Amino acid sequence: MKTRTLPIHSIDDNTLWNNLKMGDEKSFSLLFERYYSDLVSYGNSLSPYAEKVQDCVQDVFTDIWVYRNSLQESVVVKAYLLSSVRKRIARLYERDHIFRKTASTDTIAFLLEFSVENELLDDDYATKEKVMYLNKLLNELPPRQKEALYLRYHQGLSVEQIAEMLDVNYQSASNLLHRGLLALRKEWKGSFAFITLLFSSTL
Template identity: 85%
Template sequence: MKTSTVEFSTFDDITLWTSLKEGDEKSFSMLFERYYADLVSYGNSLSPYHEKVQDCIQDVFTDIWVYRNSLQHSVVVKAYLLSSVRKRIARLHERDHIFRKATNTDSIAFLLEFSVEHEFIDDDYATKEKVTYLNKLLNELPPRQKEALYLRYHQGLSVEQIAEMLDVNYQSASNLLYRGLLALRKEWKGTFSLFLLLSSSSF
């Protein structure tokens, strides 16, 4: 019996990943459609060359399909894809000499700006002026702290996954998050939760 599109869309990542490894093209397409927008958003945060970012994402998925038999059985799919795109863009930067040569991804600057939407804020909690100020605070953070916050609160990755993506140890990733939040808390006087604001930010 043929699986309907609606039923197929309810499959979790591990089910799709396992089916992809077995050569199921629908699973491959479903994962591509599920995460393409997130990968484009994140890729564009690391490079101003948006067409090349899309090429990198296509290359990542091409490699996944070609080398599917050798893929790990148990992965956090979203973290794996984000990390793969980051590494691909880092290699692109090195190859094209957009940044100085490096053996890791430290030379990539996080480019996207946080934007907490005014419409999300109830006037009982904070004024538009305060929200504008919070956006300013967020976007003045060092790039690595801002990227760590983005991965944690917008992409929902764990500290362990962020550490792996940024090629640092767990404590360093935890410190990036802590310092970013500490800097915001020192200045943020609104009563609305910083965590909720970060999770609802658009990029």
């Protein structure tokens, strides 16, 4: 009897992670293919140097493979990878003397132009004018609030994972999200249900 091979997209992250820890190159390649684009996109939100960002992402995966035997067994793979890219870019800034060396990554400015246009649902609320206005409000938020919202609603991370990535405690991460949403609520002229609908569609 032939062993049934699971479709690539049905293999969960934890299985791939544990397999690569045991030296399975295919699982490593699948994780690379699954997250490379997201990691480069996130890296580009932290640095304007696209080639260096790609190098950082590739270095993260290289380290994962080289040090696979010492990797933690229980991780949220996506959060781990995003956090690793952020730390790698922080070290890049330190090396290039863009800011003074620090153990924290909180000096990195979030550069991404936030856009929810691709996340729209097909309903009566989703008008071009509203989306353009919402994107304008999002991109006027302080960088840390914008990054927290991006990680929560575009990448689906938990508050705990965001706190770890941004090197802050849980309450501070929660405050960043809360203040960002409050700022949007204050300036938004229409129903706040529209924003809630768009954000919930990204999770």
